[in-house]
Amino acid sequence: MFKQFVASSLGRKYLMALTGTILFSFMVVHMLGNFQVLLGPEQINTYAHMLQSKKPLLWSFRLFLGLMALTHITVGIWLWLDNRRARPDHYRQERTQQAGLASRTMIYSGALILAFFVYHILHFTLRWLNPEFAGFTGRIPGVEEPVADVYRMMNQGFFDAGVSLTYIVAVALLAWHLSHGIPSLFQSLGLRNDAVSRFLDRFGWAVAFLLFLGLSIIPAALFAAVRGAIYLR
Amino acid sequence: MNFTLRVWRQPNSRTPGRLESYPARNIDPNMSFLEMLDVVNEQLTLENREPIAFDHDCREGICGMCSLVIDGEAHGPEERVTSCQIYMRSFKDGATITVEPFRSKAFPILKDLIVDRSALDRIIQSGGFISVNTGQAPDANALPIGKDLAEQAFDVAHCIGCGACVAACKNASAMLFVSAKVTHLGLLPQGQPERDRRVRAMVSTMDAEHFGNCTNQYECEAVCPKGISAANIARLNRDYALASLKGMFTKKSESAGGG
Ligand code: HEM
Ligand code: FES
Numbered sequence: 151m152f153k154q155f156v157a158s159s160l161g162r163k164y165l166m167a168l169t170g171t172i173l174f175s176f177m178v179v180h181m182l183g184n185f186q187v188l189l190g191p192e193q194i195n196t197y198a199h200m201l202q203s204k205k206p207l208l209w210s211f212r213l214f215l216g217l218m219a220l221t222h223i224t225v226g227i228w229l230w231l232d233n234r235r236a237r238p239d240h241y242r243q244e245r246t247q248q249a250g251l252a253s254r255t256m257i258y259s260g261a262l263i264l265a266f267f268v269y270h271i272l273h274f275t276l277r278w279l280n281p282e283f284a285g286f287t288g289r290i291p292g293v294e295e296p297v298a299d300v301y302r303m304m305n306q307g308f309f310d311a312g313v314s315l316t317y318i319v320a321v322a323l324l325a326w327h328l329s330h331g332i333p334s335l336f337q338s339l340g341l342r343n344d345a346v347s348r349f350l351d352r353f354g355w356a357v358a359f360l361l362f363l364g365l366s367i368i369p370a371a372l373f374a375a376v377r378g379a380i381y382l383r
Numbered sequence: 384m385n386f387t388l389r390v391w392r393q394p395n396s397r398t399p400g401r402l403e404s405y406p407a408r409n410i411d412p413n414m415s416f417l418e419m420l421d422v423v424n425e426q427l428t429l430e431n432r433e434p435i436a437f438d439h440d441c442r443e444g445i446c447g448m449c450s451l452v453i454d455g456e457a458h459g460p461e462e463r464v465t466s467c468q469i470y471m472r473s474f475k476d477g478a479t480i481t482v483e484p485f486r487s488k489a490f491p492i493l494k495d496l497i498v499d500r501s502a503l504d505r506i507i508q509s510g511g512f513i514s515v516n517t518g519q520a521p522d523a524n525a526l527p528i529g530k531d532l533a534e535q536a537f538d539v540a541h542c543i544g545c546g547a548c549v550a551a552c553k554n555a556s557a558m559l560f561v562s563a564k565v566t567h568l569g570l571l572p573q574g575q576p577e578r579d580r581r582v583r584a585m586v587s588t589m590d591a592e593h594f595g596n597c598t599n600q601y602e603c604e605a606v607c608p609k610g611i612s613a614a615n616i617a618r619l620n621r622d623y624a625l626a627s628l629k630g631m632f633t634k635k636s637e638s639a640g641g642g
Contacts, residue, residue: 151627151630151631152627152631154587154627155624155627155631158586158587158590158623159556159558159586159589159590159594159596159597160586160619160620160623160624161623161624161627162596163596163597163620164620164624229596229598232554232595232596233553233554233555233556233595233596233598235488235593235595236487236488236489236554236555236556236593236594236595236596237486237487237488237554237555237595238488239486240486241452241455241483241486242389242391242402242481242483243454243455243481243483244455245454245455245456246602247456247551247602247605247606248600248601248602248605249553249600249601249602250600253598253599253600254553254600256598330599333599334598334599336617337597337599337613337616337617337620338599338620339617339620339621340617340618340619340620340621340622340624341617341621342614342617343614343617343618344612344614347614
């Protein structure tokens with residue numbers, strides 16, 4: 151029965167919505183955590199050290215999140231292929247009534263987000279693109295040995311205009327994906343009716359826009375700060 | 384009025400089709416779209432050419448047979464009407480009008496503008512029924528149903544199964560149709576005994592018929608001649624999840640046989 155549910159059209163929509171919600175929630179937490187870079191080196195480095203020192207927890211969380219992302223991507227592609235097969239011959243003339251552009255480009259925005267995700271991991275998590283990041287260490291109160299200087303890594307990383315711009319474009323794409331994704335997930339989970347549907351559409355855009363502002367402020371502020379345009383402590 | 388028609392011509396499901404142009408001359412603005420096609424067909428017959436095949440029956444918007452995509456819109460440019468209820472006054476004089484069949488893997492093209500929509504019938508057969516005791520008809524008021532509930536059920540009972548939702552959906556999904564049937568019977572007390580079984584059976588038939596999956600874009604509700612809301616799809620999702628969840632914890636009776 152469980153297998154049948156997961157393979158069904160509606161069951162797969164549930165999987166998309168549930169994994170999408172979890173990925174979205176992570177993005178909010180990730181954003182709030184990273185805001186600490188705006189509060190100075192001690193704040194963000196202490197936070198980073200706190201996460202790094204809980205290895206088993208960190209790795210179970212990474213595993214869980216990876217599994218959610220993998221499910222979201224696999225099921226997303228599976229649905230997309232199914233949907234293409236459902237209309238083998240296209241309309242010679244087609245007039246779209248109310249489907250927004252974001253809703254028609256989910257697979258493309260998703261693919262670009264995935265490409266950025268790989269880049270982001272190589273950049274700041276594995277540090278393969280900038281091996282020198284691994285050597286950045288600093289000190290925080292209450293800890294004997296030197297810890298990773300995440301503050302310096304982020305400042306160095308966003309010193310480059312191209313890198314900062316890439317991050318900002320990527321979070322814009324994520325917001326674009328979510329401007330359809332958020333209202334959509336309520337429908338997929340069966341939590342929508344005529345009374346709330348307009349509200350959900352606006353709510354989706356508003357949340358997506360706030361997420362964009364929040365996530366893009368980090369590269370934008372660091373880029374401006376290292377160039378002396380603004381002052382951060 | 385005069386028009387140029389670009390009509391999809393296809394001899395049968397195996398032969399590829401193409402758009403062909405036909406003039407439609409001296410058309411009365413108050414003719415329906417199908418009457419206009421009748422006029423064109425009469426001319427084609429006089430010229431010894433094959434008339435355009437299209438589906439129709441009631442021509443008054445209740446049978447759901449007429450299945451045309453006119454200028455890229457299922458059931459044409461007007462809201463909440465079927466193709467047979469479109470009148471030529473809705474078009475500009477001299478316009479070129481493109482007419483295509485409903486396109487979907489689940490609806491094979493039989494000829495020209497006629498598609499086989501029996502996939503929808505098979506979905507109904509798999510669950511679109513209730514069990515009624517034989518014998519005397521029940522008393523009219525033996526089973527009271529609240530006004531609100533009756534109205535809500537009636538709103539979705541309007542569905543005439545025309546398949547425009549499938550035609551308009553970017554993914555050729557039949558979920559608006561299925562959600563209307565599931566909601567209609569699922570809201571009423573008569574529909575309760577089979578409720579879980581119904582939603583699971585209808586969804587599994589829908590999947591087996593190669594319809595696509597809803598991506599929550601609501602093109603379907605925009606073309607539905609009966610104005611059925613896509614919010615019913617949310618109810619379908621809810622009903623299906625609950626029925627599946629219950630199914631995971633219910634053991635099938637071993638003595639249950641056929642019959
Ligand atoms: C942090 C990253 C991501 C978040 C927060 C996210 C979030 C969401 C949400 C909330 C939905 C709506 C689910 C629904 O309709 O019920 C969705 C849909 C979708 N996502 Fe993502 N997503 C992310 C990454 C990706 C990636 C990497 C892909 C790669 C292919 C992808 C492909 C899709 C597709 C194709 C849909 C449409 C599914 C459908 O409507 O059938 N997403 N996403
Ligand atoms: S012919 Fe019956 S609804 Fe159009």
